[in-house]
Amino acid sequence: MKKINLKVNDIKVPIIIGREIFKTINIAEYVSKNDVVIVTNSTIAKLYLMQTRRLFREFNVSTLVLPDGEKHKNIQTIQKIYDFLIKSKLDRSVTIVALGGGVIGDMVAFAADTFMRGVDLIHIPTTLLAQVDSSIGGKCGINHPLGKNLIGSFKHPRAVIMDTAILQTLPKREFMAGMAEVIKYGLIKNKSFFNFIDKNYLKIIKQDYDSLIKTIFTCASIKSQVVQEDELEGGVRAILNFGHTFGHAIEASKNYKGILHGEAISIGMNIASAISADQGYLTHDEYCNIEDMLLNMSMPTMIPKKITVASIAKHLGHDKKKIAGKNRFILLDKIGSAFISDKLNNKYLKDISKNFIS
Numbered sequence: 001m002k003k004i005n006l007k008v009n010d011i012k013v014p015i016i017i018g019r020e021i022f023k024t025i026n027i028a029e030y031v032s033k034n035d036v037v038i039v040t041n042s043t044i045a046k047l048y049l050m051q052t053r054r055l056f057r058e059f060n061v062s063t064l065v066l067p068d069g070e071k072h073k074n075i076q077t078i079q080k081i082y083d084f085l086i087k088s089k090l091d092r093s094v095t096i097v098a099l100g101g102g103v104i105g106d107m108v109a110f111a112a113d114t115f116m117r118g119v120d121l122i123h124i125p126t127t128l129l130a131q132v133d134s135s136i137g138g139k140c141g142i143n144h145p146l147g148k149n150l151i152g153s154f155k156h157p158r159a160v161i162m163d164t165a166i167l168q169t170l171p172k173r174e175f176m177a178g179m180a181e182v183i184k185y186g187l188i189k190n191k192s193f194f195n196f197i198d199k200n201y202l203k204i205i206k207q208d209y210d211s212l213i214k215t216i217f218t219c220a221s222i223k224s225q226v227v228q229e230d231e232l233e234g235g236v237r238a239i240l241n242f243g244h245t246f247g248h249a250i251e252a253s254k255n256y257k258g259i260l261h262g263e264a265i266s267i268g269m270n271i272a273s274a275i276s277a278d279q280g281y282l283t284h285d286e287y288c289n290i291e292d293m294l295l296n297m298s299m300p301t302m303i304p305k306k307i308t309v310a311s312i313a314k315h316l317g318h319d320k321k322k323i324a325g326k327n328r329f330i331l332l333d334k335i336g337s338a339f340i341s342d343k344l345n346n347k348y349l350k351d352i353s354k355n356f357i358s
């Protein structure tokens with residue numbers, strides 16, 4: 001069992017990583033109240049709700065099962081969570097457990113932050129993406145019909161419990177989407193981790209015990225370190241958005257259908273790496289190394305058919321990360337080191353995207 005202690009302001013968040021840790025962890029260390037509500041979705045409930053209930057057996061446990069899917073990450077589902085909590089006559093002394101991927105994690109954390117002005121939360125992330133990314137750092141929220149993740153807040157949990165055994169049932173495509181974020185951490189912060197992935201990706205994908213634990217621990221450590229330095233994304237936290245400017249534009253161009261977030265990020269990282277080389281930061285060899293790694297892992301590198309440059313350009317213009325009308329684009333100055341540039345205008349980004357249309 002490995003542990004990371006994330007500290008933000010006065011809040012301490014233990015992140016526990018291990019295999020089959022449900023059997024050994026003393027969950028009472030992280031729950032001070034008697035009432036526990038486990039919130040999950042219908043897919044995960046079939047697989048892991050029983051064992052999660054067992055984990056909390058010494059508490060007064062109730063469960064809420066929501067429909068599965070990003071399309072339910074909205075205010076109506078938040079309303080369902082509030083309805084359940086209020087009808088169950090629960091008050092501030094409840095601990096809410098988010099058992100699921102990023103969709104459940106984001107919604108449940110937002111509900112926990114706002115119900116009775118904030119109640120305790122525990123994350124049990126069940127996707128690779130949620131373990132390496134969304135369960136760490138406090139960002140949470142829901143989509144609005146006019147855009148993704150437009151409503152939200154920051155809510156840190158009492159603990160994050162990551163059990164790698166849970167990933168065995170994750171569909172391969174979802175696992176590979178999480179791998180895009182894994183590669184991102186190597187690219188922006190840790191060259192030797194990038195090299196480790198390059199050498200060991202087959203083992204990681206097969207979920208070899210040591211390789212997977214090392215991968216999740218390294219990613220969670222990097223994310224924790226970046227969040228500790230800049231919780232509210234005033235500065236360095238923005239490097240976590242490497243590959244996301246084009247990634248988000250691709251997702252939006254496809255109306256968030258038929259492409260997973262990690263798949264769009266894989267393409268976005270390829271384009272951002274090419275731009276880093278075009279701007280004279282990355283060497284040609286470094287860029288080829290990155291592209292080869294993505295291709296070897298059968299990750300997408302080109303903008304999908306039917307998406308036009310005009311559509312990409314339109315959505316680049318809507319990027320939420322803009323400050324005072326200027327783009328903040330994340331570049332690599334070498335593998336393992338990223339920085340924020342405000343020098344790239346939309347015309348340049350639009351022109352370069354032409355090279356990546358399938």
Ligand SMILES: NC(=O)c1ccc[n+]([C@@H]2O[C@H](COP(=O)([O-])OP(=O)(O)OC[C@H]3O[C@@H](n4cnc5c(N)ncnc54)[C@H](O)[C@@H]3O)[C@@H](O)[C@H]2O)c1
Pocket residue numbers: 041043044047068069070073100101102103104106126127128129130133134135136137138139140149166167168169170171174261
């Ligand atoms: N808060 C943050 O910092 C942050 C960061 C990145 C992404 N996100 C958000 O995360 C969401 C995406 O999360 P995701 O990729 O985890 O998707 P997801 O939560 O939709 O999960 C993907 C699919 O896998 C299923 N699933 C989950 N765990 C499983 C398991 N162990 N076995 C079998 N099936 C399982 C789910 O039911 C779902 O169908 C997006 O809404 C995104 O905005 C948030």
Ligand SMILES: [Zn+2]
Pocket residue numbers: 181244261265
């Ligand atoms: Zn992402």
